[in-house]
Amino acid sequence: MPEGGSRLRIRVPADFVLARDACSYGYFLLAPSLWRPAERALRTILDLEGGPVRVRISQPEAPDGKPHPRWGRCAGQALGVVCSRRLTRGEQRDLRRLVTRMLRLDETSQTIGGFHRVDPRWRRCGRGRLFRSPTLFEDIVKTVTSCNIQWPGTVRMNIQLCEVLGREGAFPRPERIARARASTLRGRCRVGYRDRRLIDLARLFVRGEIDEAWLRNPANSDEEVFRFLKTLPGVGPYAAANIMQLLGRYAFLPLDTESVRHGRAVLGLGGSDAQVMRRVERHFARFGEHAFRSYWFELWRFYERKAGPSETWEPREVGASFTASNLGS
């Protein structure tokens, strides 16, 4: 990171731990994000008003005082953000907003505590936040690129999208994908049959037909939001349920082949794939509006038992192949 760039401090909730809360969902392994285990820092490229900026986000240890009994010296310490160039005040405000979204800093210790009351298994380790993208558009594109393909394919598509269509390696804006040719997406980004769907999706964003505020508004029911999401190109029941959790609605489970594997191998469920899926759904229904988090952290714990703590995963090794089938289960 060159000298002379802006440096920001971002305050976090008292229970926030960067290494644990960033390395909590697969998207921390997808371009342009890059977790560096050796630095215990998250690097990414954000496309701001004045152009893309490379950022390095870390969390220092508390200089004095007692470490948190379970989560160590970093817990609750403000994040340090180092930028590759100087930012205007407006850009600093945008950067804070994007980092807050990625790391779910708007989920307070109280809301995480609510999850722990329903499922106390995660209280000790403190898990509760799930990493996501800086924008809803990126979250939805990443979800579509994770459908009907194995994880290394998703990793590759996101790298190509950033390299081919992104400015200086940032994730491409909706405007850029909206005016791309299908042949570019297919031929150079290797997204296959998803080409047309990604362009249509980007055009909906450009036309303002996808309103994140409406999707997040608690006055609108989960069922209403889920129904709307399924109308989006490339988004079926699995993708819609995944986008729900990315919006902070955790009652639905994105059921896929990993769910079936988990149901059989870990929960000991039997029957056909469809039956196992239904039984997995019933199993987690007891966690109500927190069902997804209970389900996901079980899956994540399984991956970590195979490959070690997620904060130690080298992105281009474990991180590129971390689904259960690739971990040799």
Add this chain to the structure above:
DNA sequence: GGTAGACCTGGACGC
């Protein structure tokens, strides 16, 4: 409402 088959890619496998 349920089901079958096409969509597309990269990797594994057999020859």
Add this chain to the structure above:
DNA sequence: GCGTCCAGGTCTACC
């Protein structure tokens, strides 16, 4: 090196 098969979720046509 080539051909074939497979995994993966969405979408459409059809019953």
